[in-house]
Amino acid sequence: MPAQPLQGVRILDLSRILAGPWCSQQLADLGAEVIKIERPGEGDDTRRWGPPWLSGSQEAAYYLGANRGKQSVTIDMAQPEGQALLHELVKTCDVVLENFKVGGLKKYHLDYDSLKAIKPDLIYCSITGFGQDGPYAHRAGYDFMIQGMGGLMSLTGQPDSEPGGGPVKVGVAFADIFTGMYAANAIMAALLQKARTGEGTHIDLALLDVQVGVLANQALNYLTSGQVPQRLGNAHPNIVPYQAFATADGYMILAVGNDGQFRRFCEVAGCRELADDPRFVSNGKRVENRQLLIPLLVERVRLRSTADWLASLEAVGVPCGPINTLDQVFEDPQVKHRSVEISLPHPEAGEVKLVSNPIRFDGEALNAQSAPPLLGQHTDQVLEQLLQLSPERLAALRDKGVI
Structure with a gap:
């Protein structure tokens, strides 16, 4: 026991x-x-x-x-x-x-x-x-x-x-x-x-x-700025790119949490120039220029399968994951291992x-x-x-x- x-x-x-x-x-x-x-x-x-x-x-x-x-x-x-x-x-x-x-x-x-x-x-x-x-x-x-x-x-x-x-x-x-x-x-x-x-x-x-x-960070976003947060779908109000993307055969979640991870993502995605672009060089800049960056990433991500992206990004330490249905959740190797x-x-x-x-x-x-x-x-x-x-x-x- x-x-x-x-x-x-x-x-x-x-x-x-x-x-x-x-x-x-x-x-x-x-x-x-x-x-x-x-x-x-x-x-x-x-x-x-x-x-x-x-x-x-x-x-x-x-x-x-x-x-x-x-x-x-x-x-x-x-x-x-x-x-x-x-x-x-x-x-x-x-x-x-x-x-x-x-x-x-x-x-x-x-x-x-x-x-x-x-x-x-x-x-x-x-x-x-x-x-x-x-x-x-x-x-x-x-x-x-x-x-x-x-x-x-x-x-x-x-x-x-x-x-x-x-x-x-x-x-x-x-x-x-x-x-x-x-x-x-x-x-x-x-x-x-x-x-x-x-x-x-x-x-x-x-x-x-x-x-x-x-409400956590969203409450503080409002109390700090006075600006009322709006719905962003699967995007994050304070981090970019941190959302779901359509792949060639489904969807994946890309959860870039810092500038180093963004650079490694760009290298895997074949768009290294985006990591050096002054508009996207830091998370703050990426949040400011979300509307410019996300369409560029959408075009890149849809070129490869979910499994391909997950394997490639995991290999370089970029957080990502699938969007599982509950049958897939309970068959997931990590979920099964943890009983x-x-x-x-x-x-x-x-x-x-x-x-x-x-x-x-x-x-x-x-x-x-x-x-x-x-x-x-x-x-x-x-x-x-x-x-x-x-x-x-x-x-x-x-x-x-x-x-």
Whole structure:
């Protein structure tokens, strides 16, 4: 077994969909015990977000992608007895994670103030669309609209002046996933703080804050210059040439990061004179004269095949690569060597293929060892072990629809 740095940490996970579950899957991979609370008979909405479905199971691929390593416990928090069970579970946990709308858990007595009264050193992480305060705090937030509101879609896609121009969202739930990772990072920082001070905290994470926060160089381009960045398709606002080019038989990405790499590219491409041209001699000049340089390179690159370019440029240390489809990604020799695709036993399907956590400690990937759980798979086990509920009590709660 690889190292489990969060072993002994217990998370009560009230979240669903993606941002929260992505956070708790990261914590489970790092060794935390994650108790995923779901509504009896319904569960996380993403269990039904298919097709595709796992063969031999009713689980949607979407759900499988964010719930490895967790224990599923079904409790109806709308019932007072369900709330009482959750209060007892909170006493045994280090962290509560939730992504309900602001104030949505107060009526169930599961908000931060209610639970802090039960466990004063509780770490409580709230994920919302817009945060716990401000004019939009009451609104629901979804990744697609956050990509638009947070500026990402103003940067993604072809320029309006070109065919097919217009805003485009990123092909995965970018804001949700980044928020999940920030949440995991914040929880680990809070655990360190608690170890030092003995105090818990309320972590407030908003999708919109995160989306603006990860605009990175584009945000600073605007704040520094006052000029609003525009969509550049596959080009880079600060580096040239750094974009996709059509080859004789497909496409390749050319990612020239410095002047030496540009000179070596020109030598391979048979246009050494461009590297000495005063208009293109430095990256700053190439950015200024992008509209002059790129058409010249387009004509050169389309003369040779993708494989020819990749081999020739790799040999001289010029960064480049193909644009792979997902079947090509998982057949890539480097991806296969790094065992990015993993398989875990599944109680219905026999096994489930998943994507490995990219973190490695001492050469070992940190992955939880259990598949995404079936709905309510661990209800009896967790309530018996942590709350010492008898089989008779569990049966009575099940008859009432509490669990």
